[in-house]
Amino acid sequence: MIYCVENLTKSFGEYTALGNLCVEISESGIYGILGPNGAGKSTFIKLMLKILAPSSGNIYYNGVNIKYIGNDYFKDIGAVLEGNRNLYWYMSAEENLRYYGRLMGMPDNKIRRRTDELLSVMDLHGHENKKVGYCSRGMQQKVALMAALIHSPKILFLDEPTLGLDLATKLSVISEIRKMAAEGTTVFLTTHQIDVLERLTNKLIILENGSATYQGSIDSLVYSHKCQQRTEYILEYTEEAVNTIASVISLEPIIINEEKSQIHLKISDLDEKLKDTLIQICANNHLKIIAVTPDIPKLEDVLISFWRNRHD
Known part of the structure; x- marks a missing residue:
């Protein structure tokens, strides 16, 4: 010691x-x-x-x-x-x-x-x-x-x-x-x-x-702040893909990058059901998932959340 x-x-x-x-x-x-x-x-x-x-x-x-x-x-x-x-x-x-x-x-x-x-x-x-x-x-x-x-x-x-x-x-x-x-x-x-x-x-x-x-x-x-951790799904952009996803998932987490012809969705790691739904939609409708990457919160954001949670 x-x-x-x-x-x-x-x-x-x-x-x-x-x-x-x-x-x-x-x-x-x-x-x-x-x-x-x-x-x-x-x-x-x-x-x-x-x-x-x-x-x-x-x-x-x-x-x-x-x-x-x-x-x-x-x-x-x-x-x-x-x-x-x-x-x-x-x-x-x-x-x-x-x-x-x-x-x-x-x-x-x-x-x-x-x-x-x-x-x-x-x-x-x-x-x-x-x-x-x-x-x-x-x-x-x-x-x-x-x-x-x-x-x-x-x-x-x-x-x-x-x-x-x-x-x-x-x-x-x-x-x-x-x-x-x-x-x-x-x-x-x-x-x-x-x-x-x-x-x-x-x-x-x-x-x-x-x-x-x-x-x-x-x-x-x-x-310990898993509620702030998300997974980003990047899909190939088409109007059909946007409409298909939006029919099941709220448009709020959907970001369209027109320059790269990509659809970006960030889903909370706590929402396993929504992740499964997205993957099922993509499989059923032949929508191409380009990449799946973890979106880990910055330490600064975690610290701010840590202090706020202790004083709420």
């Missing part, structure tokens, strides 16, 4: 940011932490990083309560928090990396090699001596990521890691995170960029009002 979070509660006066949260991380991988604003995502990460102390409950790392682990705990961890708070603005990118590398006990020759690797990933060669405070927001984000990755941590906490990055660098960062995860790093990722989430992970922890309302895979979450 990498992490075991038991009944974790954090209150600020009368406001409870997290309430009796229980989470188990039994294997390495990339875990997406999702939830609306105020769900407790940032509080959860700060508790895991020992920036905050819990009001009650415990966090176990490799079987040991983190409140009893000293500075060695942080040698296993890298983090990028909102606002790039892991940076020293008056220092250059290279100086920041050297500082954090030495803080983690890395020899200077290894720091230089790793710095060169990360400068390539972030496309920052030639800018390593520029003071961070004078860099653009995107460049500051790159340096913050480099500082978190300098010692190839076992655990990585990333809060919106690709925010403000250009597309090429965004893809490079995603590739680097994937590489580290493949080598055994456990990554906790918060992001509102669904495309980043889909590229990086299939594991989700959804927080709402300080509690975990879902822990599992993206695939399982999508499957």
Whole structure:
């Protein structure tokens, strides 16, 4: 067990940011932490990083309560928090990396090699001596990521890691995170960029009002919303085909693509009877079915439905 979070509660006066949260991380991988604003995502990460102390409950790392682990705990961890708070603005990118590398006990020759690797990933060669405070927001984000990755941590906490990055660098960062995860790093990722989430992970922890309302895979979450899943049938277009189908099936799901001479029908996966009816009509009337493809809802739509259903 990498992490075991038991009944974790954090209150600020009368406001409870997290309430009796229980989470188990039994294997390495990339875990997406999702939830609306105020769900407790940032509080959860700060508790895991020992920036905050819990009001009650415990966090176990490799079987040991983190409140009893000293500075060695942080040698296993890298983090990028909102606002790039892991940076020293008056220092250059290279100086920041050297500082954090030495803080983690890395020899200077290894720091230089790793710095060169990360400068390539972030496309920052030639800018390593520029003071961070004078860099653009995107460049500051790159340096913050480099500082978190300098010692190839076992655990990585990333809060919106690709925010403000250009597309090429965004893809490079995603590739680097994937590489580290493949080598055994456990990554906790918060992001509102669904495309980043889909590229990086299939594991989700959804927080709402300080509690975990879902822990599992993206695939399982999508499957649980089967009512939104449909199958698309593409038929060869003729007026006879349209009239035949419309005599039995409502015209509402029928879309005609005149350019390609096709008829498109999308039928809910829950409506097995309607699917059987369509296939029977086609067989009886010699209507040609060109293709049958699943029309799986986008993760964004599933998440919106998930939250709406919980509050209806």
